[in-house]
Amino acid sequence: MGKRVALTGNEAIALGMRQINPDVVAAYPITPQTDIVQYFASFVSDGQVKTELVTVESEHSAMSATIGAAAAGARAMTATSSQGLALMWEVVYIAASFRLPIVMPVVNRALSGPINIHCDHSDSMGARDSGWIQLYSENAQEAYDNLLQAVKIAEDKRVMLPVMVCQDGFITSHGMENLEILQDEEVRTFIGEYTPDYSLLDTKRPVMYGPLDLQNYYFEHKKQQAEAMKDALPVILEVAEEYRKLSGREYQLFEAYRMDDAEYAVVIMGSAAGTTRVVVDELRAAGEKVGLLKLRVFRPFPYKALQQVLGKVKAVAVMDRADSFSGFGGPLFSEIRAGLYDLETRPRISGYIYGLGGRDLGIDEIKRVFAETKMIARGGDAADLVTHLGVRE
Amino acid sequence: MTNPEQKIGQKKELGWKELPRGGVVLDTGSARDYETGDWRSFRPLWSKEKCIQCLRCWVFCPDAAIIVEDGKMVGIDYKHCKGCGICRAECPAKENAFEMVSEADIEED
Structure with missing residues (x-):
């Protein structure tokens, strides 16, 4: 059963990531990065996760490396905020069009200019047509719960789309809250093992990601994406029901x-x-x-x-x-x-x-x-x- | 033409329900099936009679569309020739051995 703890929104997300224990996390380690990645890095250093943590030189590279890992068949994550998400832009679309089930916590903060680091939804709203599923959270509890559900939604074979798990910058991300967390074992059972259909590392069944896709096929691939997004609605509700049975907390659309x-x-x-x-x-x-x-x-x-x-x-x-x-x-x-x-x-x-x-x-x-x-x-x-x-x- | 299932000469283009997810290509070496020659708008026609077999066209062709057998130019690979016209520009024969003709003016075989 659940355990009560006092955590900030960022700590709650980092803890959820520790329980998810992704194969790869690629993240930019400097501002506008939040302390989600800082906390997670300490879990890596302390050997509490098996994750390969790749600290990259920009958010553009963070998303690129996450895409590479996911295309290789890994359960891959990154995290970002504000200008970081803005810098990721072109690769954010590629994650969705490759149909890679990447989960990315987003701490919602304003976009420059003038320069401002505080909460609004301009960053993720700018990415609203990038083909990612977007879940918004009211508080740290919801951010944590949405994160765990996001893994299952993203990796569902009917969906196979990346998910942004959004929480409000500072208000939620830095505010201390009393919330209930699941046991590590419960999370592991809930999300299950990830078995990719395609892997760049599978030499027996090699695949190529990202070929040139011109007038005669690009449109069909976009239609696939559009349908997957529609198919995500019932999956989100199914996952919520399963999560309710596990946690006692109810989620809807x-x-x-x-x-x-x-x-x-x-x-x-x-x-x-x-x-x-x-x-x-x-x-x-x-x-x-x-x-x-x-x-x-x-x-x-x-x-x-x-x-x-x-x-x-x-x-x-x-x-x-x-x-x-x-x-x-x-x-x-x-x-x-x-x-x-x-x-x-x-x-x-x-x-x-x-x-x-x-x-x-x-x-x-x-x-x-x-x-x-x-x-x-x-x-x-x-x-x-x-x-x-x-x-x- | 990212479709790995489609082979040369196959007319049917697969629909969104049939295609592999996310544009992945499942077959290896599928570039072989991609005939880049269909980008061409001007086709070089080669005259065997005017050709002096200097092979400058073979040297300068930015693809590998000049077919050479036993050290002699024997024709053009139209599956890959994109019609750039370098062969014509480089041809030193007194009477140019290449003629560029609009694809629109060429009758289908």
């Missing part, structure tokens, strides 16, 4: 909190869901029919499941911790709106961009969002379709 009879609701991802839940409870106590939808799985985007829950409310406020600079709100806002478009009766949807560069999101601001959303639910009009919440004039 999203958490619908007090949504059953909600008249209006907020959609949010990451640590700010905790603050929002407090506000929901307060407003519910005052008789307001409010709810919270915390999205866990952003890629694949579970629009059908979202339709079932969000289709029942009159107004929705979608809160993005990233701006897409499209002039049309953040990525979550656009996709929620697109996802609900086919409903015969659909809620009115407004967008809020919050918390960029680590700006705190306070209870009063969330109350303002609910108040404005209530006004829209009752037939009023929003001053702006998209609001940058808490920005000084």
Whole structure:
């Protein structure tokens, strides 16, 4: 059974990586790297894992070396944050198109410039179309639980896609929390042995990765990727069910909190869901029919499941911790709106961009969002379709 | 043409459900099946009568498309000739032994 420990989000991830005991971890050892890799390096030095730790000269090389290891048939991981993920960019796409089940913890932090090291979701949101599955975590417990599930999701033969396990920079990554961890043996049994279909090291059955793929075949390979991403949805739920039996903790594609009879609701991802839940409870106590939808799985985007829950409310406020600079709100806002478009009766949807560069999101601001959303639910009009919440004039 | 299953002359191109995952190539030496000559837009036609057998075309051909047997130029490997025209440019014969013809003007055999 589980054991209670006090850990930061980064420590929880490093501990999960120790329990996973991957064959290879290739990582850049200097900032913007987080202390996930620092803690993990000490496990390697202390002989607590059998992992080959490759410290490389850049994040571009970190992902490249991880891809090489995974193509060789290894269970391979890396970790990154912010500019590090940005530097990985072109190889991030290659990991997905090679269909390598790499798991990468991402500590969500702002992208420069101006230079900022604090939390927002710009880094992983920038990689949202790279073909990776993306799981977002509210706290260290979820980051740990998502990490273990990510291995099983990625390596499922129906999926075979890389997974980013996202947690909020500093808020979660450096905040100490009380969480429950599994025993090493339980993790080992849960994730099982990884048996790759193809291995560059298998001389009896040699394969080639990454050949030239022109007009007559590239499109078919992209279709394979697109289908694998759709196939990941039921697999994510199956893995969650298996994990619930093991840990007692329940995961879905999203958490619908007090949504059953909600008249209006907020959609949010990451640590700010905790603050929002407090506000929901307060407003519910005052008789307001409010709810919270915390999205866990952003890629694949579970629009059908979202339709079932969000289709029942009159107004929705979608809160993005990233701006897409499209002039049309953040990525979550656009996709929620697109996802609900086919409903015969659909809620009115407004967008809020919050918390960029680590700006705190306070209870009063969330109350303002609910108040404005209530006004829209009752037939009023929003001053702006998209609001940058808490920005000084 | 990354498809390892497809052989020369095979017309059917496999669909996404049939292809190996992630674009991997499962057969060794499959580059042999890739006829780079189909990139060509101009085809060099060689005249045996005008040829003085100096073999400059064989030396300069950036592929290996000049076929030489027993020390003599005998023809062009159109499966691999990309039509760059270096053979024509380098040919010193008084009357050039090569003529570049647009593939569009060539009747299918």
